[in-house]
Amino acid sequence: MKVKVMPAPPEISNCPALRCVSISKRFGFIAALCDAQLCVGSGTVHALVGENGAGKSTLINIVSGMIKPDGGAIDLFGETVRFASARDAANAGLGIVHQHFLLADAMTVAENIALGHRTSSLGWRFDRKKSEADAARLAEESGLNVDPKARVHDLPVGMRQRVEILKALSRGAKILLLDEPTAVLAPPEVESLFNTLRSLRDSGRTIVIVTHKLDEVFSLASDVTVLREGRSVFAGSLRGVTPADLAEKMIGRHVPRIFPGAPPSAATPSALSISGVKFPGRLDVEDLEIKSGEIVGVAGVEGNGQRELAAILAGTAHPPLPLSATLLLGTTSLKECSVRERSRAGLAFIPGDRHLEGLVLDMSLTENLYLRSPALTRAFGFAFLDHAAMRKRSGELLHAFSVHPPQQELPAHALSGGNQQKVVIARELHTQPKVIVAFNPTRGLDVGAAAEVHSRLLSAARDTHAGVLLISSDLDEVLALSDRIAVLYRGRLSILGSRGMEKSVVGRAMVGAL
Amino acid sequence: MLWLLLLGLGTLVILALIVQLSGQDPRGALDALWRGAFGTSHGLAATASRAVILTFYALGILISFRAGTLNIGAEGQSRAGAALAAAIGTGAAGATIGSVPVLGVAFVLVAGAAVGALWSLIAGWLRQWRAVPEVISTLMLNFIAFELVRYFLSTPRLLQGPGSEHKSDYMAEALRLSGWETRFHPILLLGVIATLAAHVFLVHTPAGFALRAVGSNAKAAQTCGMAVDRIQLASFAIAGALAGFAGALGVLGLWHLSNTPTYPDYGFMAIAVALVADLKPLRVLPVAVIFAGLDVGAKSMQGSAGVSYWVVHLIEGLIILAILIRGVHVFEKSSLEAGASKAAA
Numbered sequence: 001m002k003v004k005v006m007p008a009p010p011e012i013s014n015c016p017a018l019r020c021v022s023i024s025k026r027f028g029f030i031a032a033l034c035d036a037q038l039c040v041g042s043g044t045v046h047a048l049v050g051e052n053g054a055g056k057s058t059l060i061n062i063v064s065g066m067i068k069p070d071g072g073a074i075d076l077f078g079e080t081v082r083f084a085s086a087r088d089a090a091n092a093g094l095g096i097v098h099q100h101f102l103l104a105d106a107m108t109v110a111e112n113i114a115l116g117h118r119t120s121s122l123g124w125r126f127d128r129k130k131s132e133a134d135a136a137r138l139a140e141e142s143g144l145n146v147d148p149k150a151r152v153h154d155l156p157v158g159m160r161q162r163v164e165i166l167k168a169l170s171r172g173a174k175i176l177l178l179d180e181p182t183a184v185l186a187p188p189e190v191e192s193l194f195n196t197l198r199s200l201r202d203s204g205r206t207i208v209i210v211t212h213k214l215d216e217v218f219s220l221a222s223d224v225t226v227l228r229e230g231r232s233v234f235a236g237s238l239r240g241v242t243p244a245d246l247a248e249k250m251i252g253r254h255v256p257r258i259f260p261g262a263p264p265s266a267a268t269p270s271a272l273s274i275s276g277v278k279f280p281g282r283l284d285v286e287d288l289e290i291k292s293g294e295i296v297g298v299a300g301v302e303g304n305g306q307r308e309l310a311a312i313l314a315g316t317a318h319p320p321l322p323l324s325a326t327l328l329l330g331t332t333s334l335k336e337c338s339v340r341e342r343s344r345a346g347l348a349f350i351p352g353d354r355h356l357e358g359l360v361l362d363m364s365l366t367e368n369l370y371l372r373s374p375a376l377t378r379a380f381g382f383a384f385l386d387h388a389a390m391r392k393r394s395g396e397l398l399h400a401f402s403v404h405p406p407q408q409e410l411p412a413h414a415l416s417g418g419n420q421q422k423v424v425i426a427r428e429l430h431t432q433p434k435v436i437v438a439f440n441p442t443r444g445l446d447v448g449a450a451a452e453v454h455s456r457l458l459s460a461a462r463d464t465h466a467g468v469l470l471i472s473s474d475l476d477e478v479l480a481l482s483d484r485i486a487v488l489y490r491g492r493l494s495i496l497g498s499r500g501m502e503k504s505v506v507g508r509a510m511v512g513a514l
Numbered sequence: 515m516l517w518l519l520l521l522g523l524g525t526l527v528i529l530a531l532i533v534q535l536s537g538q539d540p541r542g543a544l545d546a547l548w549r550g551a552f553g554t555s556h557g558l559a560a561t562a563s564r565a566v567i568l569t570f571y572a573l574g575i576l577i578s579f580r581a582g583t584l585n586i587g588a589e590g591q592s593r594a595g596a597a598l599a600a601a602i603g604t605g606a607a608g609a610t611i612g613s614v615p616v617l618g619v620a621f622v623l624v625a626g627a628a629v630g631a632l633w634s635l636i637a638g639w640l641r642q643w644r645a646v647p648e649v650i651s652t653l654m655l656n657f658i659a660f661e662l663v664r665y666f667l668s669t670p671r672l673l674q675g676p677g678s679e680h681k682s683d684y685m686a687e688a689l690r691l692s693g694w695e696t697r698f699h700p701i702l703l704l705g706v707i708a709t710l711a712a713h714v715f716l717v718h719t720p721a722g723f724a725l726r727a728v729g730s731n732a733k734a735a736q737t738c739g740m741a742v743d744r745i746q747l748a749s750f751a752i753a754g755a756l757a758g759f760a761g762a763l764g765v766l767g768l769w770h771l772s773n774t775p776t777y778p779d780y781g782f783m784a785i786a787v788a789l790v791a792d793l794k795p796l797r798v799l800p801v802a803v804i805f806a807g808l809d810v811g812a813k814s815m816q817g818s819a820g821v822s823y824w825v826v827h828l829i830e831g832l833i834i835l836a837i838l839i840r841g842v843h844v845f846e847k848s849s850l851e852a853g854a855s856k857a858a859a
Contacts, residue, residue, distance in 0.1 A: 316737055340739035351737050360731040371727060371738035374720050384718045 016078055017042040017206040018063070018094075018175055023072035025058055032058040033069070034230040038208075040175070040223070042077075045197065045207045047217040047238075050227035051250055051446030056210045057099075059227065060179050064096040065089035076175075095168025097178045101160050103152045109163050110135040110148035113170050138170055143199055157302075158189035165196070175206045182216060186301040187475065187507035194220050212250070212446070214243045226250055251448050258454060260499070261462045263483035264293035269330070271467025272435045274313075276325040283308040285493045288486070290435070290467035295457065297482030298471045298493065301510050305491035306471050307352065310439040313469070314349040315339040316357075329435050343372050346434035348466075350424055350441045354417070358424040361413035365403070366394040368412050369427045401426035402452070418449025425456055436460055436468045442477060454481060475506060521790065521836060522804070525829055532828070533821050543819040550814025551807035557814065560695045563767060564806035565799070566705035567760045567777055571784030572791065572798045573712045574756035579793055580716065581749030582729035587637060587652025588757040589781030590659035594633040595626030595758025597663045600673055600682040600771035608686030618689055619701075623762050630758015631751040633659060638750030642743055648750075656781070667773050680773035685766065694767030701763070705799065708756070712795035725749060757781065779827070783809070786830050789837045805830075 020038040024031070033055045040046040050056050061067045063074060065083030073080050076092055083089045089096070103112050114131040135148035144162045152160060161181060168176055178197075182190045197207055197220060211217060217224060218238065226234040226249045234249045268291040277285040283305045290296045300306055311317035313327070315338060327334040332345050343349075351357035359368050370390050377386040391408050398406035403415070403422045412420055421441070428436065438457060442450035458481065460466045471488075472478050478485060479501065486495045487509040496509055529547075530540035551561050571588040578585035599622050602611060611618045637655055640646035666673040667680050675683030684690075693699050716722040727735040728745045736742045765771050787805050791797035812826040 314737065315739075338739065339737070343739055349737065351734075356731075357733050357737045360727050360734050362730050363727065367723070367727070371734065371740075373739075374723055376720060383720055385720060385723055387718075 017044075017076075018208070019075040020059065020063065021073045021075070023059060023062055023074075024070045025055075025062060025067070026070055031230050033062070035232075036072075036227060036230060037232045037235065038063075038225050039235060040206055040208055042206055043201060043204055044223055045201050045209065045221045047221035047224045048208055048210045048227065049212060049214070049217055049224060049246065049250060051212060051448070054227040054250070054446075055230040056212075056227055057179060058230075060096070060177055060208075060210055063089070064094060064177060090168075090171050090173070093172060093174040095165075095171065095173025095176045097161065097164045097168060097176065097181060099179045099181075099183060101164050103160060103163060105151075105153040107152060108132075108148065109146055109150050109152065109155075109166075112152060112163055113138070113148075113167050115167075134170070135166065138166055142166065142169055142196075142203075144196055156189075157184045158186075158192065161185070161193065162196070173205070175208065176200065177208045177210070179210045180212075181209065182211065182213065184302065186511050187504070188511055188513075190216075214246055217246065218243060228252060247447065251446065258451075258458070258480050260295075260458060260481060260483075263295075263499070264291045264465075268292050268294070270328075271330065271465075272313075272469065273328045274326065276322055277309075277312060277327070278322055278325065279308060279312070279319045279491075281491065282319070283312070283491045283493075285309065288493060288495070290469055292434070292467050293461050293465040294483050295461050295468040295470060295481050296484045296486060297478035298469065298486045298488055299475050299478040299506050299510055300471075300473065300488035302473045304488045304510075305493070306439065306473070306488055308491070309488065309493070310349070310352065310437060310471055313347070313437045314351070315342045315347075340372075343431075343433075346431075348428035348431070348433035348436045350428055350436065350438040352439035352443065352471075354420050354424050359412045359420055362411050364409050364411060365398060365415075365423055366390050366408040368423055369394045369397055372427065397426045397430055398423075400430070401456075418445050418452075421445060421449065421453060425453060429456060429460055432464045433460075433466055436466050437471070438468065439471045440473060441470070442472075442474065450477075457481065475503065475510070479503060479506065517840070518790070518801075521833065524836070525808075525833060528832060529825065529829060532825055533819075536821065538819060538821055543815050543821045546815040546817075546819040546821075547808070547811035549811075550818075551811030556696055557810055559693070559697050559699075561803065561807045561810045562698055562702055563695050564777065564780075564809060565802040566702045567764060568780055568784050568787055568802040568806055569705045569798055570708060570756045570760035570763070571781055572787040572802060573708055573795060574753035575784055576788040576791065576793045576795060576798065577712065577716070577725070577756075578749050578753040579788065580729045581725045581746055582732060583638070583641070583746050583749050583753075584649045585634060585637065585652050585750060585753045586649060586782070586785060587634060587655050588753070588760075588784055589775075589779070590652070590656035591630040591633045591754040591757035592761030592764075592781060593656075593659040593663050593775070595630040595761030596765045596771050597659075597666060597673065597761075598629040598758075599623075599626045599762035599765040600685070601666075603685040603689045603765065604675070604683040604770075608689060612686030612688035615688060618686075619691075619766060622689060622766060623759055626762025626765075627755040627759040630761060631755040633758070634750045634754020635747065638747045641750075642747065663771075664773055667771065673771065675770065682765075682771040684770050689766060690769045691767045699767070704763075705802075709795050709799050712798075716795060721745075721748075783830055786834045786837070789834065 018040040020036065023033050023036045025033040036055060036059055038048065038059065048056055062069045065086045065088050081092055104115065110132040113135045132148045139146055144166055146159055146162050152163060181193060185193060201207055209220060222238060223236065224238050225232055226246065228250060270289050271292040273289040274285050275287045277283060312319065329345050329347055334342055334345065337345065355361060360371065375386040375389045376383045394408045395406065398408065401422050403419050403426065412423060436457065441457065442453050445453065457468055461468045470478060470481055482499065484495060484498050485501055485506060486493055487506060489510060489512045496506060526544065530544060533540040533543040550557050552558055571592065574588060575585065602608065602625060603622050611621055633655065637648045637651040640651050641648050667682060668674055673682045675681050691699055691701060716726060724735065724740045725745050728740055728742050732742045764776055768776055783805055787798060787801050791801045808826055808829065812823045815821050816823040
């Protein structure tokens, strides 16, 4: 293994709480971390930022004892530690709140908190009263109000996160690591989480927050470490640093700004019109019309009918809709159309989960690009796949959509997330569809890849006059791209207004406070 | 390919070890094994015919696995096909069908395939109707098929032949394949044809493409407009048809249907064949020849070297385990996704 010479590690003079020195980790041929440094001052909030794939999660997993590093050392309060397991890390005072909560859904809050303990007092008998009292006292002390008797599956996401934090605190965590804690929260919940974190900091705890959202970094943290391609490229105080500086350090170049262009005129014909789509308890879309060349964004907290709306439009779900419901693409009714007929009519769909719905990960890029309709050639009266034509065309498409590496035979799982999404987008957009339904099209993508997806959607709308319905839980994305903005709350879709809306207004509508 | 060689070598070493442990001479045993399977024209013919039966089973299992359905009921499906072949190939019906020379044989084979497909579709329908896992339903349908056929064979007015218990009557003269298991019969070329057809189907037809996509990620295939339910039902039908075909072929070759299966557990051995072939049709035939040779050779090894035939079953079990430990892509979809998300992290 060749070792590259690194510039001298960035220095912070006073870093007693947590210090990671020259951490390296490889997965197969990929170096996830290469000489990464992290230095967290006691009693501070430290932001660990970087694009997807920069190594943030790997570093957190190493610190929390879940994976072992190939090299480097971890100091906790000045002492070198070596964790054999996640329990070791927890016992040493590290509390981790993972992106995906690790809670037993059918159990109560108090039981979940007690589950984290491995004390002899737990023994064979579970003392419900005591555990509930302990949980209540802890909630009181930390200001994290949550009912100890509530069952986790009845709680909203923000509350579940509180339970995770309480779990960590109950085990005596002095350092709290939160991995992308705001990814699942609505704006008001984010604010309440931040207040909690501030008060935990004031009570002397040290907090490390992993994020790629820059506004969060500046509103919460005092110090920052930037990871890029597994290396720490910047570390230090946030004083005097601008968001643009940080973004540039994260991606190593300037972030392209979005110039959305002008929306289509009022006389433009409609590309997609939906009315009376009601599906009791899940979805209620009274009336929605998208013009050719227009981008309509649907904001909302996950689980408010987005999945249902996307599936009904894509044709992958056929709930019993009222007879009066209409689904028109131009003048074609989609109501009775199969998925295939819809794509022939000019509907493109970018699904919300590229691994689950967008790609067949162990098939080649060529095959993935042709999932909707393979190229055929006839022989002996039968239709056969035209492998040569598909290979040639897919090579062109991979170049046109700047997929890296542009190798047709590679299985889709060999690509990074951003490039996988580009393959999905190439498949859906190269036919110049009339309507594009994009569901969380940039989820999990880094800043650069997300910007590319955005420019593809914009160009599809403005240059080839597709009507775009952007359903996204990323509010910033909706605000940046949409000509008109709607919100889904408890299945109800309401149009709020046009471009230039106040973020806080949309944020309130997302939680039904409008 | 290297891995296949290692597997073969490992098999021989383990076999030799077992023979050694049982106090026999491993060299002599292996020698007897080889001579029994490939050393005589008789042995070769037996190996070839059994390899073809295995090939049909394994191709069906492979197509099922590639479609994401774990149909392991080749035994029962083949039994259904064999029973129908015996029913229409004997007595008055057999005389009528046998009056058309080559087409009569083809008719019996196709009828066997049809019944095998129907038997397999029971599991397919159960899966779609009530989400019954096909690993269990196909296995249970094996038992049902066996007991049904056993009942037919011991009931005089159904399948039981005159003067024999638990056996069918002999097939009409014109329907008997002569020299099956004793000299190379041209009908064995059907195994080669089926292998090529399966390859062309999977790699070069739109239906095969859809089937592979559905098997690898049904959700994505559905999102892209593929008829997932229909394709998976079709995979049940294809697997059942190939097994039923092989069942009918066995009856034609051995001239009657008996209560004790001629090719015991071949439906399961074929799972190993399909897995060793890495679910690729073109690799099935050579792997099937090796497995069939092991089976035929073990019988003569039992005779001449005194090593129990059942050692073959032990070896098969070990091979299947070795393959699963190495990892088969149909079974590791979740771990593949975990790997992908790990790489993204």
